[in-house]
Amino acid sequence: MIDIFFISIYHRGSLYGTGNYLKAIRQNLGNNFRFHHVQLEHEEFNEYTTLKKEKKEYIYIPKPLNTLPKKSLDYEKKYLKSVSRLLNQEILKYKNVILHINEVLLIDSLKENLNCKIVFTAHSIWWKFYLNGNKKKFFIAWKNNNFDPRIKNSTIGIGKREQNLLLQSDKIICVTKNAKFFFKKTYGIDEKKIKVIYNGIENPKNKKYPILETKIKMGFSPNDKIILFVGRLDYGKGLEFLIDSFSEIYKETPNIKLVVIGDGNFEKYISLCNKIASRVVFTGRICKTDLYKYYQIAAIGVIPSLYEQCSYVAIEMMYHSLPMIVAAVDGLDEIFQHNFTALKVKVNEDKYGELFIDKLQLNNHLHSLLLDEKKGKQLGINARIFALKHFTLERMLSQTIDVYKGLF
Numbered sequence: 588m589i590d591i592f593f594i595s596i597y598h599r600g601s602l603y604g605t606g607n608y609l610k611a612i613r614q615n616l617g618n619n620f621r622f623h624h625v626q627l628e629h630e631e632f633n634e635y636t637t638l639k640k641e642k643k644e645y646i647y648i649p650k651p652l653n654t655l656p657k658k659s660l661d662y663e664k665k666y667l668k669s670v671s672r673l674l675n676q677e678i679l680k681y682k683n684v685i686l687h688i689n690e691v692l693l694i695d696s697l698k699e700n701l702n703c704k705i706v707f708t709a710h711s712i713w714w715k716f717y718l719n720g721n722k723k724k725f726f727i728a729w730k731n732n733n734f735d736p737r738i739k740n741s742t743i744g745i746g747k748r749e750q751n752l753l754l755q756s757d758k759i760i761c762v763t764k765n766a767k768f769f770f771k772k773t774y775g776i777d778e779k780k781i782k783v784i785y786n787g788i789e790n791p792k793n794k795k796y797p798i799l800e801t802k803i804k805m806g807f808s809p810n811d812k813i814i815l816f817v818g819r820l821d822y823g824k825g826l827e828f829l830i831d832s833f834s835e836i837y838k839e840t841p842n843i844k845l846v847v848i849g850d851g852n853f854e855k856y857i858s859l860c861n862k863i864a865s866r867v868v869f870t871g872r873i874c875k876t877d878l879y880k881y882y883q884i885a886a887i888g889v890i891p892s893l894y895e896q897c898s899y900v901a902i903e904m905m906y907h908s909l910p911m912i913v914a915a916v917d918g919l920d921e922i923f924q925h926n927f928t929a930l931k932v933k934v935n936e937d938k939y940g941e942l943f944i945d946k947l948q949l950n951n952h953l954h955s956l957l958l959d960e961k962k963g964k965q966l967g968i969n970a971r972i973f974a975l976k977h978f979t980l981e982r983m984l985s986q987t988i989d990v991y992k993g994l995f
Contacts, residue, residue, distance in 0.1 A: 590621045593623065620991070694751075764783050788980055791903070836950055846870065888904040
């Protein structure tokens with residue numbers, strides 16, 4: 588029997604990709620494993636709390652009641668030292684224990700005080716979130732060793748923290764080859780420690796809805812062509828570039844609508860739509876059933892991210908045979924084949940290294956798929972076939988379980 592202590596911190600990302608990953612592992616590990624979910628910095632509990640649901644243990648460790656700034660190194664060190672003491676009383680009950688970490692943490696105290704193996708899943712390359720994928724800024728700081736580990740989320744502290752976690756982990760799961768290559772080349776991580784396991788989902792067995800009738804029930808006209816964006820509303824997801832392109836092409840295609848699904852900075856993105864307000868729908872976060880309806884009625888799915896690894900949204904769109912336009916960046920560039928499973932759009936950079944989507948190319952791709960439905964349909968069919976081979980839940984779980992077993 589192997590006990591998996593799955594470590595996460597509550598934040599918006601945990602409602603999206605990391606949350607999907609957690610749910611898949613929690614529900615499908617099998618009889619040879621016990622699952623314990625440890626949630627750090629929890630806001631709903633004022634004290635250390637353990638609960639059991641359906642033979643699984645949930646451990647909630649609240650934020651500490653102190654005056655240290657949350658983003659300081661002292662805060663994190665003291666907090667994780669307390670976490671290690673609390674977890675030790677749980678871990679000592681079991682023989683074969685794995686701490687499966689899904690956040691970039693200072694794990695020194697966990698490594699020193701807990702008798703367990705450590706697995707880290709790199710759902711993203713951490714510094715890209717804080718630098719919006721700006722490689723120039725990162726490598727200048729990295730080359731000059733200009734990193735201050737005392738600052739938790741500063742643009743000059745992130746690289747060393749990420750490297751430290753990778754070096755101390757017993758096994759690293761990367762969700763793309765792109766991440767593995769970066770960790771090996773830049774951080775000097777032994778590739779023998781790294782296993783590439785693509786994310787996977789269960790083949791959706793959702794009801795097939797009649798498209799025209801469903802459009803009408805959801806408030807659209809039968810002839811509306813829906814361009815779909817799904818993701819967090821923040822700069823790195825590239826929504827403002829899609830809005831910019833949509834603002835130009837809608838004049839030539841009067842029956843298109845842009846649907847934005849996700850939460851975040853609504854005020855910013857709604858303000859960008861002032862001149863096209865009647866053409867844009869913001870739904871907020873919605874349930875899977877409604878999301879899958881949008882996948883069925885949409886004409887095009889667009890993922891214009893400035894950085895991305897193995898996107899669950901991309902996989903879901905592929906499973907639904909949705910014609911897609913994706914940014915040719917990181918994991919998206921690795922996963923998709925241009926003109927076969929999607930249309931790729933270039934990601935350019937200015938003289939300061941700031942990234943932006945090639946608007947002309949995005950406009951052209953949108954025009955192409957809106958005018959040539961046969962082309963879009965074939966892209967969707969090809970993408971679904973590819974996803975059914977490479978991005979299955981069974982494959983992801985089997986390879987993850989092999990990683991767990993290989994540590995003992």
